[in-house]
Amino acid sequence: xxxxxxxxxxxxxxxxxxxxxxxxxxxxxxxxxxxxxxxxxxxxxxxxxxxxxxxxxxxxxxxxxxxxxxxxxxxxxxxxxxxxxxxxxxxxxxxxxxxxxxxxxxxxxxxxxxxxxxxxxxxxxxxxxxxxxxxxxxxxxxxxxxxxxxxxxxxxxxxxxxxxxxxxxxxxxxxxxxx
Amino acid sequence: xxxxxxxxxxxxxxxxxxxxxxxxxxxxxxxxxxxxxxxxxxxxxxxxxxxxxxxxxxxxxxxxxxxxxxxxxxxxxxxxxxxxxxxxxxxxxxxxxxxxxxxxxxxxxxxxxxxxxxxxxxxxxxxxxxxxxxxxxxxxxxxxxxxxxxxxxxxxxxxxxxxxxxxxxxxxxxxxxxx
DNA sequence: GTCTATAACTTGATAGAC
DNA sequence: GTCTATCAAGTTATAGAC
Numbered sequence: 457x458x459x460x461x462x463x464x465x466x467x468x469x470x471x472x473x474x475x476x477x478x479x480x481x482x483x484x485x486x487x488x489x490x491x492x493x494x495x496x497x498x499x500x501x502x503x504x505x506x507x508x509x510x511x512x513x514x515x516x517x518x519x520x521x522x523x524x525x526x527x528x529x530x531x532x533x534x535x536x537x538x539x540x541x542x543x544x545x546x547x548x549x550x551x552x553x554x555x556x557x558x559x560x561x562x563x564x565x566x567x568x569x570x571x572x573x574x575x576x577x578x579x580x581x582x583x584x585x586x587x588x589x590x591x592x593x594x595x596x597x598x599x600x601x602x603x604x605x606x607x608x609x610x611x612x613x614x615x616x617x618x619x620x621x622x623x624x625x626x627x628x629x630x631x632x633x634x635x
Numbered sequence: 636x637x638x639x640x641x642x643x644x645x646x647x648x649x650x651x652x653x654x655x656x657x658x659x660x661x662x663x664x665x666x667x668x669x670x671x672x673x674x675x676x677x678x679x680x681x682x683x684x685x686x687x688x689x690x691x692x693x694x695x696x697x698x699x700x701x702x703x704x705x706x707x708x709x710x711x712x713x714x715x716x717x718x719x720x721x722x723x724x725x726x727x728x729x730x731x732x733x734x735x736x737x738x739x740x741x742x743x744x745x746x747x748x749x750x751x752x753x754x755x756x757x758x759x760x761x762x763x764x765x766x767x768x769x770x771x772x773x774x775x776x777x778x779x780x781x782x783x784x785x786x787x788x789x790x791x792x793x794x795x796x797x798x799x800x801x802x803x804x805x806x807x808x809x810x811x812x813x814x
Numbered sequence: 815g816t817c818t819a820t821a822a823c824t825t826g827a828t829a830g831a832c
Numbered sequence: 833g834t835c836t837a838t839c840a841a842g843t844t845a846t847a848g849a850c
Binding site for chain 1: 789799
């Protein structure tokens with residue numbers, strides 16, 4: 457631990473920030489090292505290759521996502537509202553930021569990133585289903601969140617998040633009766 | 636027109652396919668030219684720089700999106716269901732594929748791509764609102780579509796699209812009464 | 815309109831000093 | 833643990849032949 461661990465974390469932070477802000481073409485070893493305040497040699501001591509850096513980020517995101525599922529289940533507002541609210545990426549939200557970074561890797565075809573997404577998506581959905589009691593409804597809620605989150609990934613912040621959350625909550629609260 | 640126009644289109648097709656399949660790091664001039672079956676020199680005759688290639692793709696997507704808004708308004712199943720169904724990217728769907736390609740550019744911070752998205756998103760939403768009659772509901776429907784589409788961008792095809800579409804349609808059909 | 819050759823620069827990675 | 837060379841490969845772009 458101590459400073460070794462700290463530098464590793466700083467490097468992963470810099471990597472994810474660069475991925476989110478400017479895409480993977482901009483997230484070079486040079487740029488990551490500079491943003492973390494170390495030299496390229498320093499970076500390569502902690503992560504022996506760019507692939508190892510990707511591994512480190514995906515693994516960190518898996519841990520964060522697991523923690524988030526637990527927080528979601530305990531959220532007073534309910535798992536659905538919690539998911540929707542945390543789908544809008546705030547500047548200083550490490551989970552959502554890291555998630556967008558991993559999304560970039562998944563979109564490039566990185567199999568580890570795609571697998572991490574598939575796993576986390578199912579865990580989140582199951583937590584929502586526990587609240588709303590229906591599989592398809594849990595999917596719809598999650599997809600609304602994913603839509604918000606996709607917008608965040610290009611820097612478009614919704615100006616009507618509260619309306620959307622209460623709109624969805626209202627739809628859930630008064631389920632349609634069978635015909 | 637004739638072969639000049641055809642080569643331009645082939646180059647834009649190759650560019651968007653590479654962006655979608657492997658990300659912008661893989662969409663090099665070399666790779667685009669090879670995929671289109673011309674040399675790099677041939678590419679650079681039609682598009683004088685990589686920036687011009689991006690311009691060409693974004694402009695083409697704007698035209699495709701405009702056409703799609705018209706089709707959406709005329710769709711027998713309704714604008715909402717049309718939007719949801721076409722949000723799942725099929726292999727041979729040029730609009731959705733080009734959209735994911737432009738998404739990649741927007742995520743990298745390309746201002747033209749972000750602006751094209753902002754404009755198209757508002758046009759699509761307005762068309763949905765014309766059907767469902769409520770602004771927030773139109774947003775919710777659109778966000779579900781965007782969520783589906785974000786999944787497609789990492790190659791995750793939903794196995795329950797019909798359930799989701801009919802689930803959303805049912806929610807719309809029986810709007811909650813004011814308390 | 816399309817090609818090859820080449821120039822100028824960037825990127826990922828290694829070696830070895832401190 | 834961190835740094836400064838250094839290198840081979842890849843990237844964008846230009847020049848000029850056909």
